Amino acid sequence: MAAAVKDINLDPTFADIDRSVRAIMEPPGLRYWLWIGFLLALTLTGGALWTNQIYNGLQVTGLGDPVMWAVYITNFVFWVGIAHSGTLISAILYLFRTRWRTAVYRAAETMTIFAVATAGLFPVIHLGRPWFFYWLAPYPNQRFLQPDFRSPLTWDFFAISTYLTISSLFWFTGLIPDVANVREIATGWRKKFYTIVALGWQGSDRQWRHFSMAYLLLAGLATPLVLSVHSVVSWDFAMGQLPGWHSTIFAPYFVAGAIFSGVAMVLTLLIPMRWVMGLEDLITPWHLDNLAKVILLTSLVVSYSYIVESFMAWYSQDPIELMTFHMRYFGPWGWMFWVMVACNCVIPLLLFSPRIRTSTVPLFIITIFVNIGMWFERFVIIAGSLATNFEPSQWRFWHPSITEMGITVGAFAWFLMLFSLFARFMPIISMTELKEGITWLKQALRQGYAKAA
């Protein structure tokens, strides 16, 4: 780190910020396109497996009674959860005027959009006849389908579509001044593209006046939305009678888990991006430290939720509930539960160390563990509870199929490909907000590199 500190300008100007962000957007080299090609190949493989599934039906998956929801719904909940931290960082921390958000919020928001776009694929992939996907939309119709607005699945449709729309609007609004900035130095097709996206923004007092009010109100609208969306997702399960699902703790438990996994994913993306794109002068160890503290806090909340959930099963003395939890810990899928506990409750405790919170390699490894742990958490809750439901004679444990695993890998590749493309062609760091809080950036640089310098 000390070698890098020599090159870092601890007293940047507006022009320095522009120069750093515009440098990321230089035409990429061969290695970048190889990376994109690799991700595209994996995405297409996932697409081919899905095509095969459409042709042959859901028999090519490991799904079967009683485990009708497994990897696809796990992926859906996982990606919706990942999407949460973006709006948390961009909207909630904006309202609280949190200083460290400015450098990282655009990346987090971008991650949100692409994570919701990935999550939205899975309810459709999960369908046996995906060409009837529009039957999911609850509206009065002539198809003898009753749109039941009392169903949590219907609430989920409204929650996810609202979340995707509002996150996209918030993201797009924030992008406009930055795109106008890069428009001024772009040439060729890029200039035309940025001119259209920026809508002709020039930063006049009139434009800023209405922009600022809209941005504030969008943040205000997005804040309760963040809390509501994952609560609604949790009610997909909690409203059911199934042991392991039917619990009042699910909404806060899912929201905390979503923020936990989402912030971990932000760091999983930011740490390599900071290294590859040379963003040490904009994303400092101070920013990483603060994000790591959020992971630590939410890890403790999630751990507490696991304890309370188990306590409530024991306290109920309901034999079916007790057996479900016994199977969760010690059944054939018990190893998944313990992987989840290790990744989500034990490993994040390392973040109590300030040295680890500011060391990129250990921090990156911890975030990978958190991502793995949170995926398993979703799976344990969803598929684990279904596998060991009321009737032991019906118990059946799902086995993974190549199709489900391939589509899951393809979804990760699709998400990373979208993020990588955005990071090179659009301003992945908000120049406008960094300049607005330039004194905070200088403070972050001094604090972040004080020890190394």
Next chain:
Amino acid sequence: MSAEVELVGAFADEERLVHCIGQLKAAQTRFRVFSPIPSHHINSAIYTRSSFVRWFVLLGGITGIVTAFMLTIGTSLEWNLVTGGKPIASIAPYCIIGFELMVLFGGISALTSWILLANLPTFEPLSGYRPRFSSDEFGLVVRCAEADAERFESVLRDAGAQEISREAA
């Protein structure tokens, strides 16, 4: 009546610009500011009232709530099947949809209203705009009679404008 001109002053400093805005307001002349960042100081120096965007958002939010209850209650009455022993029109669960559509309609209203009120999209540059005003400098464009141009040039210069140019309005 003498011809009008526009004076374009470039500022490196927000504080000096705000000071200059105060003087121009006192002189009751027309001006426009360009800024690379959103500035509460600039906004409150120019405007005394908040943006109308908030009223559009309120209207959008109310429309969302009304739409949600019309959709849910109306559809339930049309498909009057009792499920789970619950009332045909179950208000409590419909509040969730009411909340979601309030946010959705309010957010869409926020975006459309600020874009329209800001006169966007526009692909013609506003007079006096310079690309560097989107990057690292603040711009102040004063429209005045040619006879007053020298007086306002000195106001801009005294306020700390780094560069002043004169253009036909």
